[in-house]
Each structure stands twice: as C-alpha cells, then as structure tokens.
Amino acid sequence: xxxxxxxxxxxxxxxxxxxxxxxxxxxxxxxxxxxxxxxxxxxxxxxxxxxxxxxxxxxxxxxxxxxxxxxxxxxxxxxxxxxxxxxxxxxxxxxxxxxxxxxxxxxxxxxxxxxxxxxxxxxxxxxxxxxxxxxxxxxxxxxxxxxxxxxxxxxxxxxxxxxxxxxxxxxxxxxxxxxxxxxxxxxxxxxxxxxxxxxxxxxxxxxxxxxxxxxxxxxxxxxxxxxxxxxxxxxxxxxxxxxxxxxxxxxxxxxxxxxxxxxxxxxxxxxxxxxxxxxxxxxxxxxxxxxxxxxxxxxxxxxxxxxxxxxxxxxxxxxxxxxxxxxxxxxxxxxxxxxxxxxxxxxxxxxxxxxxxxxxxxxxxxxxxxxxxxxxxxxxxxxxxxxxxxxxxxxxxxxxxxxxxxxxxxxxxxxxxxxxxxxxxxxxxxxxx
Numbered sequence: 001x002x003x004x005x006x007x008x009x010x011x012x013x014x015x016x017x018x019x020x021x022x023x024x025x026x027x028x029x030x031x032x033x034x035x036x037x038x039x040x041x042x043x044x045x046x047x048x049x050x051x052x053x054x055x056x057x058x059x060x061x062x063x064x065x066x067x068x069x070x071x072x073x074x075x076x077x078x079x080x081x082x083x084x085x086x087x088x089x090x091x092x093x094x095x096x097x098x099x100x101x102x103x104x105x106x107x108x109x110x111x112x113x114x115x116x117x118x119x120x121x122x123x124x125x126x127x128x129x130x131x132x133x134x135x136x137x138x139x140x141x142x143x144x145x146x147x148x149x150x151x152x153x154x155x156x157x158x159x160x161x162x163x164x165x166x167x168x169x170x171x172x173x174x175x176x177x178x179x180x181x182x183x184x185x186x187x188x189x190x191x192x193x194x195x196x197x198x199x200x201x202x203x204x205x206x207x208x209x210x211x212x213x214x215x216x217x218x219x220x221x222x223x224x225x226x227x228x229x230x231x232x233x234x235x236x237x238x239x240x241x242x243x244x245x246x247x248x249x250x251x252x253x254x255x256x257x258x259x260x261x262x263x264x265x266x267x268x269x270x271x272x273x274x275x276x277x278x279x280x281x282x283x284x285x286x287x288x289x290x291x292x293x294x295x296x297x298x299x300x301x302x303x304x305x306x307x308x309x310x311x312x313x314x315x316x317x318x319x320x321x322x323x324x325x326x327x328x329x330x331x332x333x334x335x336x337x338x339x340x341x342x343x344x345x346x347x348x349x350x351x352x353x354x355x356x357x358x359x360x361x362x363x364x365x366x367x368x369x370x371x372x373x374x375x376x377x378x379x380x381x382x383x384x385x386x387x388x389x390x391x392x393x394x395x396x397x398x399x400x401x402x403x404x405x406x407x408x409x410x411x412x413x414x415x416x417x418x419x420x421x422x423x424x425x426x427x428x429x430x431x432x433x
Contacts, residue, residue, distance in 0.1 A: 029124075109147045112137045145215075217275075262274070322343060390413050
C-alpha cells in the first residue's frame with residue numbers, strides 16, 4: 001500500500017499537475033474578465049480568479065516541500081515467484097486493524113466552509129467540461145470533520161478531476177459536491193445494513209469511531225463499469241483513454257492518514273459517487289471557538305504598509321533565480337521598500353557594503369549557486385548583528401534549520417509566500433505595521 005503520507009513522486013507530480021491546471025484555468029479566466037470594460041462584475045471575476053491562483057500555488061508549495069523533504073526512495077522489494085504482485089481490490093487492500101495509526105495530525109474542519117473556500121479551485125479543475133455545483137448545506141448542518149485540510153483538498157480534487165475527465169470522454173454534464181453525516185457501520189460508511197450493490201470501500205483506522213461525516217463527489221456520467229469497480233482504487237486502473245489511475249489509487253492512503261477512508265458506489269439512476277469519510281470532530285474548529293471580547297483599539301492600517309515614510313528604506317534580496325527575484329522585488333515595492341537585488345553571494349556582498357546604512361532587512365534564499373547562503377549570512381551578521389536576516393526556502397522550516405545549524409538568522413519564510421505572510425514576518429521587526 002502507498003505510504004500513508006503519500007510522498008510517492010508520481011502521485012505528488014500528478015497532484016501538482018492538477019494544481020497547475022487550476023492555475024492556468026483561473027489565470028485565463030481572470031485575463032478574459034479584464035479584456036473588456038472594467039465593471040464591478042468583471043473586477044469581481046478577476047479577483048476570484050487571482051485568489052484561486054494564490055490558493056492553488058500555496059497548495060502546490062506544500063506538495064513541492066513534500067517532494068523535497070521526502071527521504072530517498074528505498075530499493076524495490078524483491079518480487080515474489082519472479083513476478084510483481086498484482087494490485088488487489090480496494091476492499092482487500094485496505095489497512096488492517098493492526099496497521100499503524102493515522103500519520104497526519106487531523107484537526108476539526110468546517111466542511112461546508114472548506115468547500116466554499118475551495119470552490120473556485122475545484123471549479124478550475126473541471127473547466128468547461130461540465131457544470132460544477134456545491135449542494136446547499138443541510139439543515140441541521142453536518143458535524144465538523146477531523147481532517148488535514150491540505151490532504152483533504154488533494155483527495156476531493158482528485159475525485160473531481162477524475163469525474164470531469166470521465167464525463168468529457170464518456171458523456172455527462174454535471175458534477176455535484178456535498179457534505180453528508182455518515183456513521184461507520186463496520187464496513188460501509190452510511191447505513192448499518194448490507195453494502196449497496198456495486199459498493200467498493202476501504203477501512204478507516206480502528207480508532208476512528210463510528211460517528212463521522214463525508215464529502216461526496218457525484219456525477220451524472222455512465223458510472224464505473226461493474227467489472228472495473230472492484231479495483232477502482234488500484235494503481236494504474238483507469239477507464240480513460242489518456243488516464244493513468246494515479247489520482248484514485250492514492251486516495252485510500254491519504255484518507256487513512258487522516259483517520260478516514262474512501263468509497264465508490266453507483267449513483268441513481270446513473271453516474272458515480274466517490275466519497276471520502278472522516279470521523280466527526282468533538283470540538284469546533286479553532287476559529288469558531290468563543291473568544292474573549294476584543295479590547296478597543298485604533299483602526300489597523302493596511303496590512304503590509306511601511307511603518308513610516310522613510311525614503312530610501314531598502315531590503316536586500318538574494319536569489320539565484322532571476323524570475324523569483326523579480327517577483328519578490330515587485331512585492332517589496334508594493335509594500336513601499338526599495339529592493340536591492342543580487343543573484344550571487346559576491347553581488348550581494350557588494351550591494352550590502354554600498355548600502356548598509358539604509359538596508360532594513362535581508363531576505364536570503366537558502367541555496368545560492370552551488371552552496372547555501374550561510375557565508376553571506378555570517379558576513380552580514382558580523383557587520384551589523386542587529387540587522388534582521390530572513391532565510392527563504394522551498395524546503396520545510398525544520399530541514400532549513402538543520403542546514404543552517406550554527407548560523408544565526410532571525411526568521412524563516414517558506415516559498416512561495418504571499419504578501420500577508422511576508423508582512424507578518426516583517427512586522428516582527430517593526431518594519432511594517
């Protein structure tokens with residue numbers, strides 16, 4: 001069975017490609033909305049498209065970090081009887097009761113709110129191939145689920161993209177996503193009776209409990225052929241001419257890592273229902289917990305605005321990728337700073353020595369050229385010990401801290417980063433309000 005953390009390179013590349021599709025579709029939609037007269041409606045469409053791009057890029061960054069932080073692949077296991085074992089049906093391949101506990105730290109998630117936040121991203125995966133809809137929230141609303149939002153997005157996104165591709169090839173016009181309360185009845189999430197005809201499902205961890213909630217992706221296509229359904233979650237199983245079966249095959253491991261499971265059943269009168277089930281949360285998401293009444297405060301200025309009108313305040317930016325450097329420089333200019341850019345350690349030292357008096361912080365890519373930026377970091381700290389030095393990297397913060405052990409830096413900034421994330425780091429050093 002795939003790793004519970006789903007670090008298989010092919011699976012991660014598959015999900016990255018899904019997000020790239022969403023980025024391309026959302027970008028083109030934003031561009032098209034701005035090609036004519038600017039109205040409130042076209043501005044809102046453009047804003048929605050750009051927000052989708054940011055969300056997809058943030059999720060892609062998480063997958064990229066998983067690829068970079070994954071340990072080296074182990075040698076292939078010895079084949080039995082001279083032949084590789086065939087993929088077992090999903091129900092047989094489900095983790096057994098003695099399997100390891102869930103690998104991800106699931107947290108309470110408001111699932112209708114989760115779907116609303118990801119609506120444009122999921123719609124971008126569908127594109128023009130079908131009508132994409134979110135069902136209204138039930139009354140009473142379903143319980144919150146215990147899940148890892150990033151992993152949940154990958155599972156649901158794979159179900160949606162799989163449905164869109166199937167409808168485009170085999171017919172069908174509509175994809176619906178809904179949240180439903182479900183109990184785990186031993187084998188079937190839902191009714192405690194026998195499994196419905198055509199049902200294929202995996203098993204959640206033994207600690208999952210019975211009360212739960214599911215996100216269902218329903219399409220009106222022809223459905224999965226009965227002879228294919230038993231192995232629908234097996235690797236390389238696909239009914240699409242151009243498919244490879246990676247997305248569905250990774251879903252069981254990702255759901256299990258959150259403490260849940262996945263299933264398929266035929267829709268009525270035709271079509272498919274792919275579900276990801278998770279335990280019900282006993283607490284509300286942190287953001288929904290009652291908070292203490294806020295103390296009166298002065299209105300906050302625009303996030304990321306310079307703390308003071310300090311003409312010439314500069315930020316040293318070092319990255320050996322000119323494209324990344326240019327994008328970061330634009331972001332700092334928007335925030336009111338003058339970026340001093342360098343693509344090598346030598347150029348960075350020259351820029352620092354010539355402008356040290358007006359540099360307010362240094363943002364250094366962790367890897368520059370054939371090595372790290374540690375020598376530059378040490379030189380800057382040796383010259384101006386109080387200057388905030390921020391290490392930016394696509395690797396995880398933990399791995400970056402290991403690489404820079406023994407070198408003093410002030411903050412870590414994960415790449416890619418948003419304006420608000422950057423402003424949050426700079427606010428620690430009173431550079432922005």
